[in-house]
Amino acid sequence: MEKRNYRIVFLRMALSILMVTLIFRLFYIQVIKGDFYSQKAVEQKIRSFKISEKRGEIYDRNMIPFTNREYKEYIFAIPKMLTDKEKAAKIISEIAAVNYENVLETLQSEKDYVKYEVKVNLNGKLPAGIFKLALSQRYSQNSLARHVIGYVGDKKMGLEDTFDGILNSKNEDSIAVFTDGNNTDYIKGLGVRLKTSEKEVLGIKTTLDYHIQKTVEDVLDKNKVDGAAVVIDIKTGDILAMASRPNFDQNNIQAYLNSSNEEFINKAVSQYPPGSIFKIVVASAALEYDKVDLQDTFYCSGGYDINGVVFHDYKKESHGVINMVKGFAVSCNTTFIKIGQITGAKNILEMARKFGIESDDSLPIPEQIGKLPILSDTYGAGIGNLSIGQGDVLITPLQAADVVATIANDGVRNIPRLVTAIVDENGKEIKKLSQKKSYRVISKNNAKILKEMMRQVVIDPEGTGKRAETIYGSAGKTGSAEVSKELNIYHAWFTGFVPFDEPKYAISIFVKNGDTGGTKAAPLFKEIAEEIMKY
Missing domain, CATH: 3.40.710.10 (DD-peptidase/beta-lactamase superfamily)
Known part of the structure; x- marks a missing residue:
């Protein structure tokens, strides 16, 4: 009889330990590491499109930037998120002051996203799949020291060329779109968000004032x-x-x-x-x-x-x-x-x-x-x-x-x-x-x-x-x-x-x-x- 009671006590203790372990594990996953696993779960249902590269700044001696001083607003559209592409083309053509037929043709293509510069600000809510973003401009119409700073693109010149290996951080901004479980279609109700990679971005400090x-x-x-x-x-x-x-x-x-x-x-x-x-x-x-x-x-x-x-x-x-x-x-x-x-x-x-x-x-x-x-x-x-x-x-x-x-x-x-x-x-x-x-x-x-x-x-x-x-x-x-x-x-x-x-x-x-x-x-x-x- 005592041997039987011993077995019951041992079984209860083992079950209790398992329950405590399970509770602790659930607490660890849901509370301590909750944000981490939530992020991972979300990332499995996100598709990202690169929209711009983050390049290091070129500063004056007082850390006033010569580059990326201005922002310009753009209108983006994710064609696969649009339920009414004709309506979307009309909105975009008005905001961007571009030809309606050309926009519609672009929206009907297989592109992941399309981008136009905002020329006219219209009141009203944009339909799902269309959104605005302000992006920094490397150079503005009023930028200074152009023969020193130079430029970057297909060809490079000036400090942009000399310090390209430092300024080119390979960091990027991207737009994130939520997809379904099979990653084949976009979840239209969740919209989009801007993502920035976390690589270090370095700049250079000049003697210029x-x-x-x-x-x-x-x-x-x-x-x-x-x-x-x-x-x-x-x-x-x-x-x-x-x-x-x-x-x-x-x-x-x-x-x-x-x-x-x-x-x-x-x-x-x-x-x-x-x-x-x-x-x-x-x-x-x-x-x-x-x-x-x-x-x-x-x-x-x-x-x-x-x-x-x-x-x-x-x-x-x-x-x-x-x-x-x-x-x-x-x-x-x-x-x-x-x-x-x-x-x-x-x-x-x-x-x-x-x-x-x-x-x-x-x-x-x-x-x-x-x-x-x-x-x-x-x-x-x-x-x-x-x-x-x-x-x-x-x-x-x-x-x-x-x-x-x-x-x-x-x-x-x-x-x-x-x-x-x-x-x-x-x-x-x-x-x-x-x-x-x-x-x-x-x-x-x-x-x-x-x-x-x-x-x-x-x-x-x-x-x-x-x-x-x-x-x-x-x-x-x-x-x-x-x-x-x-x-x-x-x-x-x-x-x-x-x-x-x-x-x-x-x-x-x-x-x-x-x-x-x-x-x-x-x-x-x-x-x-x-x-x-x-x-």
Whole structure:
């Protein structure tokens, strides 16, 4: 009898344990893991259609995005969810302002979904199978820094190309449609939803300043400039703005493929003859190698013959006996050719290279570097071209700003940079990008002299850069690079810094076929400088 009771007790205990285990298991499945298994069950009855890729942002230095700034509304339709396709086609044709027959034909096709841009907002509830979604646009009609940012598509350009492996997260947005148990038909009452995959999306942080970039582009557009402008932070070498004109539409690249108007050319990093702004380099060499003293005088004669080649001053003007400071202010060619002869081509070329004229600084965008003549080409009349920035001398607007930034930074060159870090969606820096080491180009004392010389260009009554003066005090150098002597065509330059007392920004302006630097480029410098100084 006792043995029988023992068996009953054991059986009850076993049943109790099983019941507790079962209850715990049900609790674990329904409560603890309920959301997980519910999600899995739902996913078995969901079919997803990819509608867009999520691409990493390109930010300015303050984490203001240059990309994905605007949203555009679209109307979507799932043909297999529509009970009345003719009615649906009528609604879509009105909202999207497209042909009714074309919409109906599309809805009767085997497509998983169709998409149209919303043109007209209609009141009223949309039937099942039709819905609206706002999707971010990679580029907008007002997007900035297009020659730097570039574009992505069948072809790539700019930062979009260089950092494609980082920006292309392979993340995507999709629309999810509920299906029946056999996954063969859509459950019309449950509608659709937007799904985003959870892969990490990384972006890049540039040195550009969104507001300064906008100011520069607004000034170029207002003045209908064909050319470029660059702004550099003197203390860091960071490129704060880089703009080129004419511009292009990032959403319509095909429109420019057969164009000859140079829309895709980034003139800010393209080679051009510098003209008289190269006199900054010549003056630096003359001072640094102790070849010319500030008290030395020269006769600005209006014309100068070297081996039968005659070099003229602008409009063949003569300023009489002057020193280097005055010659720099009035941009006397004949004076600087004489200074070039005294200084020597070898020293001038060496100084130009120290300023980085022929250096590849590894910017993450396609970039031309400057060009200098070989020493043998500077013999005889060649020294004349070298001394006034003509002939085989070529530099970019970025390099022009870099030269001025070096002088304004007391003779120390900070290598220009454009991108500082890889960041996540919250702005956290995942990886910092290193900057090349700074180095001294000229002595602090000579840099001070050159800054004073550049100030005279703006404040001397005869100075060529008077139109660049600002309320903050400007300093710089004009350039008028001869393109066609017969047609009197020049590239106009002004490169300088602001404010004079505590230099902050180096700015270079280049206007292609734009007349003289003092007439065309200097006023643009003034306008840009006074606007960005407000920040």
